[in-house]
Amino acid sequence: MTINLTVDLVLLTIRGGELQVLLIRRGIPPYQGMWALPGGFVLDGEDLPEAAARELREETGLDPQAGHLEQLATYGTPGRDPRGRVVTVAYLALLPDLPAPVAGSDAAGAEWRRYDEVADGGLAFDHDRILRDGIERARSKLEYTPLATAFCPAEFTIADLRAVYETVWQTRIDARNFHRKVTGAEGFVEPTGGTVIRDRGRPAQLFRRGPAALLHPPLMRPAE
Template sequence: MTFAVTVDLVMLTIRDGALCALLIRRAIPPYQGNSALPGGFVLADEDLDAAAERELVEETGLRGAGHLEQLGSYGAPGRDPRGRVVTIAYLALVPDAPAPRAGSDAAAADWVPVTRLPDLAFDHGRILADGIERARAKLEYTPLAAAFCPPEFTIAELRGVYEAVWDTRLDPRNFHRKVTSTDGFVEATGRSTAGERGRPAQLFTRGAAPVLYPPLLRRGQLPALS
């Protein structure tokens, strides 16, 4: 029995106000012509992070991400018809994502709204669902939402991230109050937007806090009991 290790990438960005995932269309068997996550086999002389970065470039032409972390490992027997294959999945959050360019064993690559996902090859549907939930949960307790924003952003832009990732509408005044009163979440730059219609908006950067207290909970979520 053959045994191999692969990496797969759950890449998320926000385009036109919607949370989108990067998908490729496979150019080779198995599942030729099906949609899948970008990824591939780990080479004998590279570590996992290097393999993830290489596959990203080879299959999509994209380089780098605003945030990259290991999501989990997936190794159910039969998940890959080519043999016994364990994959290490990564979650990447990308601000201002450019249009991807297909290459290597990908016939096409595109950002797809997570509300309109096709059936995916292998067990990539489960991996993608886990990545989306990881991102949604981390927005409650960490300042990770800023990874979707440019270096300087308005509170309205940050709110747009939460609304896209959580797929819900948030009250602007309540959100502004919570964000600006949470220690270390955002820091004012002293600058404002200019040249736009309406009142200039204050610009912020990501603060130094690794976790948010109190957390920004999704609707219907309850804080954990201590």
């Protein structure tokens, strides 16, 4: 029995204050015309991260260096792909707001779609499951790592960062309490010395990501 290997990508960003996922409309069988996660077969002699980066460039025109990219999980349920025995390694990418993607040669289109519009299912293959796993990984990692800064530009305000948490967690967060926790977590953010004028003309302090790999103490999601 021949086993083929693919990579699939869960690419998340925040656009217009909404959590969005990058999807491609399949231009070839199987599932021609359906929305799916970007991805494809791993080439001979190609490492998995290389394949993920290549698929990102080929199917969307986006730069794999523009944000955070990590391996999510491996999926190999028999029958998940009608073309035969196919195992896929999924990657999770978190990106700051980017221009509209450009579909590759085997995709009929590529779009940023609101997560709440596609969360109920309807994607090709087992991509609904992979997307759900990617969303939960992102929500969990925001608790104990500085990963939320991957959605932000190089310099951001604490309010910008709070908006990321509120959007990904889909909840409201007390502004003063959040500011205290973020600035109190060692190495999470660092002041740049600059300010920016935002609401009602008040200057807001600018920050950048600090050196911490883990947050101590962590920022826990509000109880549902």
